[in-house]
Amino acid sequence: MRHGKKDNHLSRTHSHREAMLQNLATSLIMHKRIETTVAKAKELRKFVEPILTRAKDDSYQNRRVVFQSLNNKETIKELFGAVADKIASRPGGYTRIIKLGNRQGDNADTCLIELVDFNELLIAAATEKATATTKTRRSRRGSGPRQASETPAATVQETAPVAEETSTVEKTGDDLTKIEGIGPKIAELLNNAGITTFAELADAQDETIQQALAEAGPRFNLHDATTWNEQASLARDGKLDELKELQDRLKGGKEE
Incomplete structure (x- = not known):
């Protein structure tokens, strides 16, 4: 045993x-x-x-x-x-x-x-993220009640929308791995090629996708990307039921 x-x-x-x-x-x-x-x-x-x-x-x-x-x-x-x-x-x-x-x-x-x-790329990205976080933090420990009251109300109202715009910019991009046949590595390759959303993938030419896969090595050339545009179009339009029915007929990006 x-x-x-x-x-x-x-x-x-x-x-x-x-x-x-x-x-x-x-x-x-x-x-x-x-x-x-x-x-x-x-x-x-x-x-x-x-x-x-x-x-x-x-x-x-x-x-x-x-x-x-x-x-x-x-x-x-x-x-x-x-x-x-x-x-x-x-x-x-x-x-x-x-x-x-x-x-x-x-x-x-x-x-x-x-x-x-x-992994120098991930180390550099982590260092850059830590630096950016350090730069954006603001301490209020040294400011007393008098200094806080002297801050104009208009200044507070003007800075709030800026924070909202920043958070909106950071949330761009879709999860391309929801497309049948696209794994995390292929999604990363497509993002590097400028394809980050379902809309961009739906409008992308087959030559652009194949070129992005070819630059990553010969093993990625074997992936069939003919259905990715159709799946991305359904995901872009929010037709999740039709997308699921299509993916049920597919296996690894290929029609059975």
Whole structure:
């Protein structure tokens, strides 16, 4: 019986499974980001995170223990060098899993697994957001009752609409993943191409969509986008019942 045993064997023998996780961990440490299935990524995370924790303490014993798991000198050098420097201040959670949707052929759940501290785009976005938040905050601790009463009422009335306009601008864009056949990764690609709403997707040319998918790599060229315009048009017009009936006839963006 499997009481308390939650490890996924991944339909492999013990030796095959260990060799596969060793290779995946080596690729993750060397390239900082790899694409694999969700099941393998979850097992890889349990395998590699204790190794990353041990790498933060560069000692002879830790190098020996890690070498038993990875068995690759170049990976050990990269792990105890650049990777250890980046994760030195992080207490845990060194990896991130980003789901990409199902792949064609075996319909397996695919994802990206990456080292959190090496995603420069997300780090820059988080820093910019924190800076913007710091700039917009205003403290009232130093102002007394006299200063508050001296503020003209017209000034308060003029600043309120500005806040409403700002919040309206921030809420632009639709959730394109509601369209059958569009996952989070494809929605991100379409947003980068300037397609952020159902109306823009409904009016977009097939060449524009295919070009956005082609720039992301050959695996995205396999997606059939012929029904996306029709679905987006129904979503734009609020015809949710008709949209659901259409999506029931579709599977992964293709008509059955």
